[in-house]
Amino acid sequence: MGLFSQKKPEREITADSLSVDHSAGFLAEVWEWMKSVVVALLIVLLIHQYGFHLSTVKGASMQPTIEEGEWLFINKTILLTGGLQRGDVVVVKEPDESDTEHPYLVKRVVAVAGDEVSIRQGKLYVNGEEAKESYTDTLIEDGRFEPYKVEEGRVFVMGDNRHRYASYDSRSFGAVSVKQVEGRAEWIVWPLAKWKNL
CATH class of the missing domain: 1.20.5 (Single alpha-helices involved in coiled-coils or other helix-helix interfaces)
Incomplete structure (x- = not known):
């Protein structure tokens, strides 16, 4: 060593x-x-x-509140946490399932389960009283609509654009099931200049 x-x-x-x-x-x-x-x-x-998603608006049925091309922030949790109310802007599945071009519609809830809705002289009535609709800019041009009672689990929806033939809504297809409601539109988020709470 x-x-x-x-x-x-x-x-x-x-x-x-x-x-x-x-x-x-x-x-x-x-x-x-x-x-x-x-x-x-x-x-x-x-x-x-x-939970939530964004949706782009196509068409003019919600004018003047919502314009074509605007993006909406959709809250889906509302369906789990509580019911829909009159005045809510919602996204609903197109009742005519064969219409694949427009699978969803943006509309406003004007009546809920138990309400009676009618149209007289261009005005909307809910439970016999004229509805206060600050979001529209014209009378309803599509004529009369006889009293209609909204069934349980359904809502009656209309577009804010009340010009003749401007909105395909519950006046044509009846009250929609709350199961067809995808969510409530909370805000317009795009374009930024139009950002607002609905």
Whole structure:
């Protein structure tokens, strides 16, 4: 034994063993990232399906309140947390399922279950009293509508545009089931200059 003898290491570290350890760490990190991305996507999908989403308006049936091309923030949780009220702006499934061009309609709830709705001399009446409709700019031009009682679990919806043939709504297809309501429009969010609470 010499004066400067060295003890042989128990395990010699080689380049091969380093690369194996490095790739295992890289794969573990990629796997963690993939799990995070999948969880984030699931959360986004759940929020979109059951919570909130954006909807673009097509058509003029909600003028002057909402213009074509504006984006609406839709709250779907309202259907889980409480009922719809008169005055709510809602997105409903098109009652005619064969109409694939416009699968959803944006309308205003004007009567709820138990209400009696009618139209006389261009004015909307709910439970015998003239409805206060500050959101319209004209009388209803589509004539009379005999008294109609809204059934349980349904709402009567109309467009704010009351010009003749401007809105396809409950006057044509009757009250809609609350199950057909996708959510309540809370705000116009685009264009920014038109941002407002509905």
